[in-house]
Amino acid sequence: MTARPNPKPGAKPAQARRPKPAAPRGRPAMLMLGGCFMLSAVLRAADPASALAVEIPKLAAGSEAGAPPAAPAAAAEGPTHSDLAALLETLREREAQLDARAEALATRAKVIEAAEAKLNDQMARLEDAEARLGALLRVADNAAEKDVGKLVATFQTMEGKRAGPIFESMDTAFAAGLLSRMDEAAAAAILSALSPEKAYAVTVHIAGQNAAAPRE
Numbered sequence: 001m002t003a004r005p006n007p008k009p010g011a012k013p014a015q016a017r018r019p020k021p022a023a024p025r026g027r028p029a030m031l032m033l034g035g036c037f038m039l040s041a042v043l044r045a046a047d048p049a050s051a052l053a054v055e056i057p058k059l060a061a062g063s064e065a066g067a068p069p070a071a072p073a074a075a076a077e078g079p080t081h082s083d084l085a086a087l088l089e090t091l092r093e094r095e096a097q098l099d100a101r102a103e104a105l106a107t108r109a110k111v112i113e114a115a116e117a118k119l120n121d122q123m124a125r126l127e128d129a130e131a132r133l134g135a136l137l138r139v140a141d142n143a144a145e146k147d148v149g150k151l152v153a154t155f156q157t158m159e160g161k162r163a164g165p166i167f168e169s170m171d172t173a174f175a176a177g178l179l180s181r182m183d184e185a186a187a188a189a190i191l192s193a194l195s196p197e198k199a200y201a202v203t204v205h206i207a208g209q210n211a212a213a214p215r216e
Contacts, residue, residue, distance in 0.1 A: 152178055156186040164193020172198070176205035 079087075155163050155178060167175045167190055179187045179202060191199050 148178070148181070152181045155190065156182050160186075160189025160193045163190045167202075168194055168198050172201045172205055176202045176209065180206050180209065 155166075167179070170178075175198075179190060182190075191202065194202065
């Protein structure tokens with residue numbers, strides 16, 4: 001064992017050094033917090049709407065709680081699951097609307113197609129009826145022409161005195177039509193047998209027909 005040296009006579013024993021008490025750790029934080037509030041008060045007094053004056057107390061509160069100050073959002077967050085689900089539901093509804101509209105258009109097209117087919121059938125029937133009517137009119141015209149020809153031939157063989165009373169009772173236009181088909185001698189004999197008034201009316205009518213007839 002090592003022998004400790006004997007103290008000198010009359011010397012006071014050396015006292016052991018005590019460590020200095022450490023400064024409280026929360027004091028700098030309190031000082032910083034107080035400074036932040038003071039700076040915020042000054043900024044609010046100068047400009048109450050200042051963003052810095054509003055954010056400084058928030059930063060100070062975060063420092064006091066020991067949490068780092070919240071950084072401002074740099075960008076908007078991406079779409080969430082609920083957003084995607086809502087978008088998908090909207091697309092499904094839109095697809096259903098388009099399907100319903102397409103079905104309605106298809107039904108309308110079928111109705112229009114059926115109406116067009118019915119109209120075409122009616123037009124075909126109408127054209128067929130017109131063709132048959134035209135044929136009947138031609139037959140009637142031919143028959144009437146034959147009948148008129150027979151009448152003309154009959155009156156031409158009659159004496160004027162006998163045919164005159166018959167033409168006197170005829171319609172002026174019809175009598176003029178018959179006389180215009182006869183030869184000149186037979187027509188003149190019949191006209192001479194008519195009354196002056198009837199003969200004048202028939203002659204004017206024949207002259208009007210000849211004037212309206214096309215010329216080459």
